[in-house]
Amino acid sequence: MGRGDVMNAAPSMLRISSATSMTVDIDATRTEALESLHSADDASGLEDWRINWLGTKGRLKSMMGAMKDLDPSDRPAFGQGMNALKATLEESFAERKSAIDSVPQGPGIDVTEPGLPVGLGRQHIISRTVADILDVFGRMGFTPVTGPEVEDEWHNFTALNVPEAHPAREPVDNFYLAAGGMLRSQTSTVQIRVLEETPPPVRIVAAGRVYRPDTHDATHFSMFHQVEGLLVDRDVTMVDLKSSLLGFAHAYFGPEAEVRMRPSFFPFTEPSAEVDMKMKIKDSWQWVELGGCGMVDPNVLTAVGLDPEEWTGFAFGLGVERIAMRKYGIADIRWLYENDARFLRQF
Numbered sequence: 001m002g003r004g005d006v007m008n009a010a011p012s013m014l015r016i017s018s019a020t021s022m023t024v025d026i027d028a029t030r031t032e033a034l035e036s037l038h039s040a041d042d043a044s045g046l047e048d049w050r051i052n053w054l055g056t057k058g059r060l061k062s063m064m065g066a067m068k069d070l071d072p073s074d075r076p077a078f079g080q081g082m083n084a085l086k087a088t089l090e091e092s093f094a095e096r097k098s099a100i101d102s103v104p105q106g107p108g109i110d111v112t113e114p115g116l117p118v119g120l121g122r123q124h125i126i127s128r129t130v131a132d133i134l135d136v137f138g139r140m141g142f143t144p145v146t147g148p149e150v151e152d153e154w155h156n157f158t159a160l161n162v163p164e165a166h167p168a169r170e171p172v173d174n175f176y177l178a179a180g181g182m183l184r185s186q187t188s189t190v191q192i193r194v195l196e197e198t199p200p201p202v203r204i205v206a207a208g209r210v211y212r213p214d215t216h217d218a219t220h221f222s223m224f225h226q227v228e229g230l231l232v233d234r235d236v237t238m239v240d241l242k243s244s245l246l247g248f249a250h251a252y253f254g255p256e257a258e259v260r261m262r263p264s265f266f267p268f269t270e271p272s273a274e275v276d277m278k279m280k281i282k283d284s285w286q287w288v289e290l291g292g293c294g295m296v297d298p299n300v301l302t303a304v305g306l307d308p309e310e311w312t313g314f315a316f317g318l319g320v321e322r323i324a325m326r327k328y329g330i331a332d333i334r335w336l337y338e339n340d341a342r343f344l345r346q347f
């Protein structure tokens with residue numbers, strides 16, 4: 001390659017071949033340098049790059065060394081090109097450095113410092129109680145299901161054999177919604193939802209929130225949880241009901257627990273009973289009223305299109321807060337819903 005190549009080249013494309021047989025391509029060098037600069041993504045990568053390109057023994061320095069091999073008349077153009085390249089690289093380096101420096105690096109790590117405790121959350125005691133109860137009934141063959149909290153009066157009352165004029169429907173006792181419908185006041189709604197969809201035999205358990213405009217005090221809250229059970233099959237008797245409740249009591253409260261049923265009234269069961277369970281509270285066994293139960297009223301079966309001559313069933317509804325409060329010695333229901341972690345993390 002002759003010197004004519006050098007003469008005709010643009011300043012950034014000087015080729016030096018006579019003595020060194022080295023080719024200096026300033027544009028290609030710039031491209032290569034900038035590409036490698038942008039792949040440096042931390043302080044040490046950046047410093048390596050600086051040493052490699054701009055350092056005293058770096059690539060630019062050694063390219064400058066080729067100057068002496070050039071024809072003197074070519075040197076100014078080459079020098080200009082190299083100066084421009086150096087300025088570009090220094091400027092790009094400064095930009096890249098400030099970009100990397102502005103990424104928060106966090107404090108330096110002192111490996112001798114004691115570790116910070118990991119703030120693990122935990123299940124709310126009501127969620128855990130619900131899960132434990134569903135687990136017991138699940139093992140007894142009851143499938144867990146859910147239903148909506150915003151309901152219509154058909155599912156909350158009518159289909160459950162609660163007549164139009166029944167006091168339980170009073171607006172002062174329910175959250176009716178301006179848009180129509182209501183917040184469900186009981187999980188018995190799920191009995192209807194399931195029976196409308198599923199041909200018997202059915203064996204379900206439904207846990208969830210219910211809403212009543214009660215004045216808040218130690219035992220009342222406008223939202224609380226119930227667990228509803230429903231079994232519909234042929235030839236179901238109260239013995240099945242009581243043995244299911246007893247099976248639950250034994251599994252949940254211990255083998256010495258007992259179940260007592262006291263005659264009562266619910267529109268959707270006939271006969272109906274209040275359910276008490278004898279459980280160990282601190283060191284003594286006590287009867288605690290936990291909810292209601294009974295044999296599914298024929299009118300409920302009819303409402304969902306089942307023949308009460310063919311199908312029979314039992315149902316029960318238990319208050320989750322009641323169970324948890326007695327089991328864990330919680331004196332005030334409001335404490336459960338204040339979101340005070342100091343209280344909640346005890347359980």
Ligand code: DAH
Pocket residue numbers: 185186187188228229266268269291292293294315316317318
């Ligand atoms: N839904 C009733 C209530 O909220 C509880 C209940 C009673 C549920 C008897 C039942 C039942 O399934 O059979 O007071």
